[in-house]
Amino acid sequence: MSRDLDIKVHHLTRVEGHGNIVVNMKDGVLEKAHLSIVEPPRFFEAMMKGRSFHEAAIITSRICGICSLGHQLTSLVATEDALGLEISEQTVLLRKLLVHGATLQSNILHAYFLAAPDFLNVGSVFPLIATHKDVVLRALRMKRLANDIADIVSGRAVHPITPVPGGFSRIPEKAELLEIKRRLLEEALPDGLETIETMKSLAGAIPQFERETEYISLKHPDEYALYEGDIFSSDSGATSVHNYLDVTNEFIVNHSTSKHAKYNRDSYFVGALARWNNNHAQLGEEALAAAEAMGLKPNCYNPYMNTIAQVVEAVHCILDSVRIIDRLMEIGLKNEKPNQNPTRYGRGIGSNEVPRGILFHDYTYDNKGNIIKANCIIPTGQNLANIDADMMKLVPEIINKTKEEITLNLEMLVRAYDPCISCSVHMLEVDFIE
Amino acid sequence: MAALTVIGVGSRLRGDDAIGPLLIDALSGLSHSQLELVDAGSDALGILEYFHGREHVIVVDACHMGHPAGYIVEFDPSQIDLVLKDDPISLHGLGLAESIQMAQSLHMLPTDLKIIGIEPESIQFSGSLSVPVQKALKKAIEIVEDKLNRVSQLAEA
Numbered sequence: 001m002s003r004d005l006d007i008k009v010h011h012l013t014r015v016e017g018h019g020n021i022v023v024n025m026k027d028g029v030l031e032k033a034h035l036s037i038v039e040p041p042r043f044f045e046a047m048m049k050g051r052s053f054h055e056a057a058i059i060t061s062r063i064c065g066i067c068s069l070g071h072q073l074t075s076l077v078a079t080e081d082a083l084g085l086e087i088s089e090q091t092v093l094l095r096k097l098l099v100h101g102a103t104l105q106s107n108i109l110h111a112y113f114l115a116a117p118d119f120l121n122v123g124s125v126f127p128l129i130a131t132h133k134d135v136v137l138r139a140l141r142m143k144r145l146a147n148d149i150a151d152i153v154s155g156r157a158v159h160p161i162t163p164v165p166g167g168f169s170r171i172p173e174k175a176e177l178l179e180i181k182r183r184l185l186e187e188a189l190p191d192g193l194e195t196i197e198t199m200k201s202l203a204g205a206i207p208q209f210e211r212e213t214e215y216i217s218l219k220h221p222d223e224y225a226l227y228e229g230d231i232f233s234s235d236s237g238a239t240s241v242h243n244y245l246d247v248t249n250e251f252i253v254n255h256s257t258s259k260h261a262k263y264n265r266d267s268y269f270v271g272a273l274a275r276w277n278n279n280h281a282q283l284g285e286e287a288l289a290a291a292e293a294m295g296l297k298p299n300c301y302n303p304y305m306n307t308i309a310q311v312v313e314a315v316h317c318i319l320d321s322v323r324i325i326d327r328l329m330e331i332g333l334k335n336e337k338p339n340q341n342p343t344r345y346g347r348g349i350g351s352n353e354v355p356r357g358i359l360f361h362d363y364t365y366d367n368k369g370n371i372i373k374a375n376c377i378i379p380t381g382q383n384l385a386n387i388d389a390d391m392m393k394l395v396p397e398i399i400n401k402t403k404e405e406i407t408l409n410l411e412m413l414v415r416a417y418d419p420c421i422s423c424s425v426h427m428l429e430v431d432f433i434e
Numbered sequence: 435m436a437a438l439t440v441i442g443v444g445s446r447l448r449g450d451d452a453i454g455p456l457l458i459d460a461l462s463g464l465s466h467s468q469l470e471l472v473d474a475g476s477d478a479l480g481i482l483e484y485f486h487g488r489e490h491v492i493v494v495d496a497c498h499m500g501h502p503a504g505y506i507v508e509f510d511p512s513q514i515d516l517v518l519k520d521d522p523i524s525l526h527g528l529g530l531a532e533s534i535q536m537a538q539s540l541h542m543l544p545t546d547l548k549i550i551g552i553e554p555e556s557i558q559f560s561g562s563l564s565v566p567v568q569k570a571l572k573k574a575i576e577i578v579e580d581k582l583n584r585v586s587q588l589a590e591a
Contacts, residue, residue, distance in 0.1 A: 043559045047447070062446050065476030109479070113528060125532075129539040136540065140482065147483055 003028050003399060005406070021410050022255070023395055033391035035384065035414055036256040048363070048374035053079050053165055053342075056363065056371060061160065063376075067420055069102040069150065070354030071361075071376075072160055073227070078361040079165045082348025083369065085339050089331065091167045096227045097324050098153050098163070099352065100317035103226060104188070105146030106355035107272065107310035107317075110418045111199065112139035115307040118412045119202035135198060138191050142314075145180075145188050149321070152176045167338030174333055181325045188318045196290045199311050203295050206308070207409055210301040211393045213386055214265045215274035216247065218353050224275070224282040224316060226353045232278050235264040241351040244360045248377050253385075260385040261377070267385035270357025271417065272309035273300060287316040303390055306416045310355070342369060356380060356418055380419040387417055436470035437589040438582050439488045439544075443495040443530055445476045450503070450554030450567040454494045457574055464579075468586040478530045485537050490585045491544040492578060495530055496567075497551030504566025505553040506573055510546075511538065548581070550574055 005025035024032040044063075051059060056079055061072035073095055080087060112135065113125045122128060129136050152172045154160030162170045218225035218241075219232035230238040231247055239247065250259040262268065280291070280298050291297075291312045296305055347364040357379030364373040390413055398406055440461060442454030458473045470488075474480050485491060499507060516531040530549075537543045552574065555564035563571065 047559075047561075059447075062475065065445065065474075065478075065480075068475060068477070109528075125528075126535060126539065129536065133540070136536075140540075143479070144483060147480065 005395075005399070005403065021391075021407075021414060023391065023406070023410065025395065025399075028399075030392060030395055032255075033395050033410075034255050034388040035391070035419075036258075044376045045374050048371045051371050053083060053365060053369045053371075054340075056374075057163070057165070058161075060361065060376070064420060066106065067354055067356070067378075069098055069154070069160055070352060070359055072163060073099065074350040074352045074354070074359050074361045075363075076163060076165055076350070077228075077352065078348045078350030078363045079365075080348065081350060082344075082346055082363050082365050083165070084343035085166045085341075087167055087339065088334075088336060090171075090328065090334060090336065091338075092227070093324050093328050094153055094168060094172070095163065097321055098150060098160070099226050100321045100324070101146045101149030101153070103353075103355050104314050104317040104321075105143050105150075106418075107314045108139055108142045108146075108195070110355075111195070111307050111311050111314075112136070114415050114418065115412075116198070116202060118408075118415065119205035121205070138194060142188055142191050142195075145183055148183075149180055152180060164338050164340070166340045167336060169338060171333055171335055174329070177325050177328060177333075181322055184318050184322050184325075192290075192315045192318050195311055195314065196293055199294050199308060203308070206302070206304050207412065208302070209304060209390075209394055209397065209413075211303070211390055212301040213389070214263060214268040215277045216263065216268045216270050216382070217275040217278045217358055218351065219278055220282075222282075224279050224320075226275075228352075231351070231358070233263060233268070234274075234278060241349050241360070244349060244351065244362070244377070248360070248382060250377065250381070256384060258381050258384060260388075261382040262385055267389045268382065269303070269386045270379045270382045271306055272313055272355070273303065273306040274357065275353060276300065276309040276312065283312070283316055284319055286319055287312050290315045303386075303413060304416045306418075345369065347373075354379060356420055357382060378420060380417070383417050383419065387414060387419075435487065437468040437490060438578075438585045439470040439472065439484055439491045440578055441472040441474050441481050441484055441491065441493045443474045443476065443478055443481065443493060447559055447561070449556045449558050449560040449562070450552070450564055451476075451496045451557040452563060453496050453552050453554070453567055453571060453574070456563065457494050457571060457578070460571065460575055461578060464582075466582060466586070468589060469582055478533045479528050479536075481530070481533055482537055482542065485542050485544050485547075488544045490546045490581075492548045492550060492581060493530065494550045494552070494574060494578075496554040496557060497549075499551055499553055501553040502566070503553050503555035503564060504570040506570050506577070507551045508548055508577060509551065510548055511543065550577060 020036050057072045057075040060075040061068040063071050117124050155162035162168050215234040218229035220229035232238045247263045248261045250261050253260050277299055294308045296308045345365045345367045350361045352359055360377040362375040363371050366372050442458035444451040444454035446452045446455050455473045458471045461471055472484050511534050516535050552570045
């Protein structure tokens with residue numbers, strides 16, 4: 001069909017030029033289909049220069065209110081790598097518990113507040129409050145537990161304070177952790193199982209679209225990698241996080257203020273679906289059963305299924321958090337002090353899986369422990385080329401739909417990736433009633 | 435529980451958007467037993483946690499109201515039409531307006547919720563407040579202190 005199509009969706013008109021979907025088709029030939037979005041830490045290097053190793057994680061945690069814990073932990077790992085700071089098993093376990101809390105919170109909110117309204121075709125979460133109040137309350141209940149995990153382990157739900165280079169400045173009480181375990185089993189697990197039922201009932205509304213691409217995530221020999229591991233590509237296998245620049249290969253495109261990334265192909269996918277495709281065999285039987293119930297199969301090439309992979313991970317995070325607390329009880333909580341005695345000064349790389357995908361921080365320290373060079377590559381930047389490539393394949397496949405339907409399909413695609421737009425949008429716009 | 439909860443919303447790294455967290459810093463010097471202070475950062479949805487079980491709550495945030503920079507308005511949610519983003523592309527699109535709307539629909543709003551809105555000059559990445567908003571910070575502290583006095587007298591009565 002020969003057709004002209006011109007779609008411009010300005011999601012964030014207040015932040016000029018950011019977060020726009022642009023599609024342009026002339027005489028049936030697709031000329032453009034892309035997303036332009038701001039990449040947050042463009043000022044990252046300038047902001048970090050001259051800062052001491054005590055400050056780095058505090059500053060980076062404030063890049064983004066929603067991704068604060070991810071930036072903080074990745075920053076700590078990079079600093080510890082640069083300064084040769086060894087950390088204890090207890091520190092690793094407490095950090096993994098924090099990662100699970102943050103992943104649970106982000107994945108659940110994304111599934112309920114962004115994806116579910118699309119699947120129900122109601123536009124936003126607000127109509128759901130009237131029609132599915134119990135579901136909205138369930139989402140908020142799970143968010144509260146995730147918040148409380150962060151509060152207890154890191155001292156504060158937003159912009160955590162106790163995780164420091166070399167360990168924790170304060171260790172949670174045994175009773176606090178046991179109470180979290182009780183709530184994980186008695187509240188979060190039933191809520192998680194209900195979530196699977198809810199998503200199962202919505203699965204029919206997930207668009208059927210496939211584009212096989214390269215999937216990149218961390219990979220660990222012994223566990224479903226979130227906190228640590230090597231970089232793993234579905235195309236070329238594993239490489240050390242120290243080689244991350246060979247993987248990300250950032251490049252500039254005309255249509256976006258943010259850099260794109262590519263490795264073995266023209267684009268790659270990071271996030272829950274990439275983790276699922278690369279590491280599903282390391283999930284427990286409950287998470288695998290959840291995936292099966294919701295129709296998520298190994299090697300899934302439908303980007304819209306990223307949301308379902310997030311729900312599978314939520315189940316994993318709930319149960320693995322219980323396992324972590326059990327292990328902490330087994331080794332006995334020690335009131336240990338953080339190890340802050342550098343054994344070297346130089347360059348260090350940190351990498352974690354944050355909810356939206358693999359995150360890299362890269363610092364070089366001088367011999368006084370101050371940063372002389374810093375780099376940060378966020379998941380959304382890495383996904384941008386892949387989103388554009390999805391759009392280029394998707395638009396011709398759905399070209400017989402109405403312009404409104406095509407626009408909705410494209411918005412849903414972007415939402416499936418849950419891009420980070422750098423917290424720039426929280427600000428209240430006010431119209432007073434005259 | 436403290437008689438008054440003050441929640442600062444905003445990013446410390448984004449110029450005048452830091453007004454919420456910086457007000458919390460300034461108030462922490464008061465160490466008043468009836469005052470609960472929350473730096474919510476830019477996770478606006480997180481403020482719902484602090485509506486629960488509270489009666490008097492003030493939220494401080496940079497607001498686009500069409501006034502000159504530094505202009506302060508104190509209002510409650512019923513006085514405004516919340517400008518909701520119906521099609522957020524990300525969780526980052528769920529801001530203060532969406533959080534208040536959600537609390538309203540779920541009957542979770544505190545009985546006395548006030549918003550102190552401060553018109554920003556710039557919310558570009560930068561480490562400092564603009565001069566007009568620095569002046570507004572002092573005025574906002576006075577508004578909170580005044581409210582704190584009234585609310586703690588009520589609590590003691």
